[in-house]
Amino acid sequence: MTGPGAERVGVYPGSFDPVTLGHLSIMRRAARLVDRLVVGVATNSSKSPLFTLEERVATVARETAGFGRVDVVPFRGLAVTFAQEHGATAIVRGLRSATDLDYEGQMAGMNAQLAPGVETLFLLAEPALQPIASSLVRDVARLGGDISTFVTPAVREEVTVRLAQA
Numbered sequence: 001m002t003g004p005g006a007e008r009v010g011v012y013p014g015s016f017d018p019v020t021l022g023h024l025s026i027m028r029r030a031a032r033l034v035d036r037l038v039v040g041v042a043t044n045s046s047k048s049p050l051f052t053l054e055e056r057v058a059t060v061a062r063e064t065a066g067f068g069r070v071d072v073v074p075f076r077g078l079a080v081t082f083a084q085e086h087g088a089t090a091i092v093r094g095l096r097s098a099t100d101l102d103y104e105g106q107m108a109g110m111n112a113q114l115a116p117g118v119e120t121l122f123l124l125a126e127p128a129l130q131p132i133a134s135s136l137v138r139d140v141a142r143l144g145g146d147i148s149t150f151v152t153p154a155v156r157e158e159v160t161v162r163l164a165q166a
């Protein structure tokens, strides 16, 4: 429940295939706004992911180890249900552009009707990280480009190894 002194929980859902510096910035900033941030790593049903769900959970957990109270768990289904299951009062989303706002704003509106007790909390992307998207990181890496300004060194290594296996 959300009485005085109750723990404030936020959830941050996404696919994180792979997790980027943009995602990590949102996680670091969101973790400072809540008592506990639960990162929900989604099963990516639409496309075949580069990394398995288990791999993505482990990677995000490793990369957020220094961020304070951040839990990383797999999730499937509705973000509002995931939020309610974790006793969260906020769903955190990152906004990169007006296009993000269009889509995310509509989703936030529907989520507000589905679960009135859960707010969507938007954090603007840091300007330097605003262009980064997981799908573009995958494309650049597949085409032999350098992704070192988009992801951490460990994630870059994981992407390189995975693409070499393909």
Ligand code: ADP
Binding pocket: 013, 014, 015, 016, 017, 020, 021, 022, 023, 026, 092, 093, 094, 095, 096, 100, 124, 125, 126, 129, 130, 131, 132, 133, 134
């Ligand atoms: P999805 O699989 O739902 O597209 P993503 O894993 O790409 O989700 O992103 C999850 C969340 O992170 C979304 O709110 C998205 O807008 C946000 N996000 C993605 N990239 C960035 C970035 N570079 N800076 C800030 N937020 C971002």
